[in-house]
Amino acid sequence: MEILYRIATNDQRFEKWAKKQKKNLEGHFLDMFNMGYNESANAGFYTRATFVCFWEIHGNGSLAKVAPSITQASLMHLAQRLLERNREQEAQLAHNMMINFVRLLSTLDVETNEEE
Numbered sequence: 001m002e003i004l005y006r007i008a009t010n011d012q013r014f015e016k017w018a019k020k021q022k023k024n025l026e027g028h029f030l031d032m033f034n035m036g037y038n039e040s041a042n043a044g045f046y047t048r049a050t051f052v053c054f055w056e057i058h059g060n061g062s063l064a065k066v067a068p069s070i071t072q073a074s075l076m077h078l079a080q081r082l083l084e085r086n087r088e089q090e091a092q093l094a095h096n097m098m099i100n101f102v103r104l105l106s107t108l109d110v111e112t113n114e115e116e
Helices: 002-009 011-023 028-040 045-061 062-083 086-113
Strands: none
Touching: 002 011, 002 045, 011 028, 011 045, 028 045, 045 062, 062 086
């Protein structure tokens, strides 16, 4: 994870990473990458970090396996931080996002089982 942070926060590392990613992509995926790159190259940390993480998950099966758990844990952490700040309405929204995220993931599991 530290490597992803360094890529997202350092322009030179980001450019080097982007060139490497482009070499491994073609067609629709390369077009998607280029479009996202144009939007995130000069963007703030969260936009750039999200872009880096998306493409790392896209190309790394091991990371893709844990990404849903990281997302769910991030939502849990967000809800906890909001509750600590007495932002109960926002914490409830984060909780609803957690529930819906699991619901969406379960539809992918059902589709995978149906395909087999």
